Amino acid sequence: MISEEKLKGDLGEQAVNTLAFDTYLKYWCYPGPKDEKGSRKEICDLLILFRDTMIILSVKNYGFKGNYHRYFRSTLDKAVSQIAGAERRLADSSRELFIRHADLGEMKFDFAKYKKIYRIIVNHNTAPLFYPGGRLTSTGKYVHIFNWDAFLCVVKELDTIPDFIQYLTERELIFKDKKITIMNGTEEVWDSDVQRSFYDYNTAQLDSGPNFLLISGTENDLLADYLWHDRKFNKHFYDTTYNGGSFQLDDKWQKYLSQKEVQRKKSADFASYFVDEFLKNEVLYKQDSTNLELAVELLSLSRFERRIVGSQFLSMLTQYKHLDKDNIVRRYGKTGDLVIAFVLYSRDIPREMMVLLSQIAAEGYAYWNRYQDKKIAIIGFSQDAIGFVFGLLNVEPFSAEREEITRLNLNDLKWFTNFETFMVNHKEYPDER
Known part of the structure; x- marks a missing residue:
């Protein structure tokens, strides 16, 4: 009989493999990278290296069962600590580090090469009805938090490395200095226990200082807001004149997909x-x-x-x-x-x-x-x-x-004797013909 922990591990590994081998990221992915000439202990779940950009990703398969206190204080705290630990190991210059790519073989890792670093936690199992959009490490470095389905949607919609990185950059810009709570699900599933947990969590957030955002909607709805505002979020997200705000983005993703301009874009x-x-x-x-x-x-x-x-x-x-x-x-x-x-x-x-x-x-x-x-x-x-x-x-x-x-x-x-130059204008969201 397969143990629950083994099953969780297998599902987490399957999630990593989906990202590493079934998306455009596969050419630059290092699933479960190890110090090949050292301890051979796994550094993180997934490392993505492209030009001067590094993404450290942790996939958590915590079987969420409604215990928000345990989720916030145990699972997320542990995941943030693991991400920070992975970065410290990668940054350690006291000895050479070699990692292996499935197709390219062993390579020497040079931390100084990567000027941009993104840190991501992905919850693979049952999603909580509310969760923070991100957390800070003990040294103040930002860690994105996603639910699996939403993260996969983001990767598939923003299906080039530049587009994906641009979203992470803007998301971090907005979220890093604010306490963000993302609220999922319909009113029917927010029973009294969820409401009580939500009240306790956000009371603690408010007590710890200003600058909070409550976002009603999924990560996909947040992505729609970003895309619809020309790859910026709602202008009020950037406003620093208020202490906090609440925004309702529910169903914005479906509304975005239904727009004729978006359909023309996807066709183009x-x-x-x-x-x-x-x-x-x-x-x-x-x-x-x-x-x-x-x-x-x-x-x-x-x-x-x-x-x-x-x-x-x-x-x-x-x-x-x-x-x-x-x-x-x-x-x-x-x-x-x-x-x-x-x-x-x-x-x-x-x-x-x-x-x-x-x-x-x-x-x-x-x-x-x-x-x-x-x-x-x-x-x-x-x-x-x-x-x-x-x-x-x-x-x-x-x-x-x-x-x-x-x-x-x-x-x-007889080349370049009568060379014509002309400009071609392309719009990301084409006009109706």
Whole structure:
């Protein structure tokens, strides 16, 4: 017979694996990281490392049975302490720390590399009807608190690392200096015992000082408020002229999803998943260092930025589906700090030639633009949307010899002789046509 503790542990591990392997986070996840050359004791439930960002995540599987005092004073306090302990171990510079990634193998961990750190507790089991939005560690560092279903909704809705991080940043900005209580459920489930626990908890909150927020609604409703206010929360959340406030956000998530503007946004976002599928099926199919460098650049694009990239890819396929033999079409675009060089070629051109021409297309742009942009992602494909070639050019000024070779190649191909530039305006929430 499986013990209750074993069952809880298995469910917690399943939750971690869902995040680590079934979402976009999987490329940068370290489930249950251990000191590979030390104690091999687990540091935390899940560590996410992407560029200069680190997320320390604890999944708690406490079987909540209505005992709010125990939940607040035992489970949450313990989880906050564990998060703080994990961060201390990661920050310890007295000895080298090595952790292992499922696909990439062992790596040396460098705490100084991570300028942004987010701390998250996720309650995987039955959700309490009210809970704090976050807690502070003993050193004043903020820890987000989520319920599992709501957290998974946030991860799936904000399904790029930039979008997810932006939400955590804004949530911490609002919640860190306030005592936040999130209230879930309908009036029918708030029986006298829940009401009494709620009264006792919030009386203690008020007695400990000002700046409190009572939010009626789920984390999903809070997410809807954030999205609907252009990725900021309700302006009153930021107001520091009052000691506290109560906000009713119930059903805001469903109302958000029902808006025609949101439905048009989700329809427009279809184009963005070209980037996700391209990464999954082409770039990360082989996880060498070059491919991973390109993957990091493309994964750093938000969902909206990926939509812009994907829409250009689909536009080229539509416009040049009847491309004549031996023809090549180039299109360059810039989003953030990254230039995307699209190279579409007719189906008769050999792949080896396409690799060379795609390289010339990227190097030619760098030379023509006098090295102003530092990274160029190359995506070449046939008019049938197959035969992808790709790479990443880290731009530095060419030597005189390389410049001359590039100039001669461009002259032979007659590229950049009549280069047209134009601006394309995209709205995250498109207007009705």
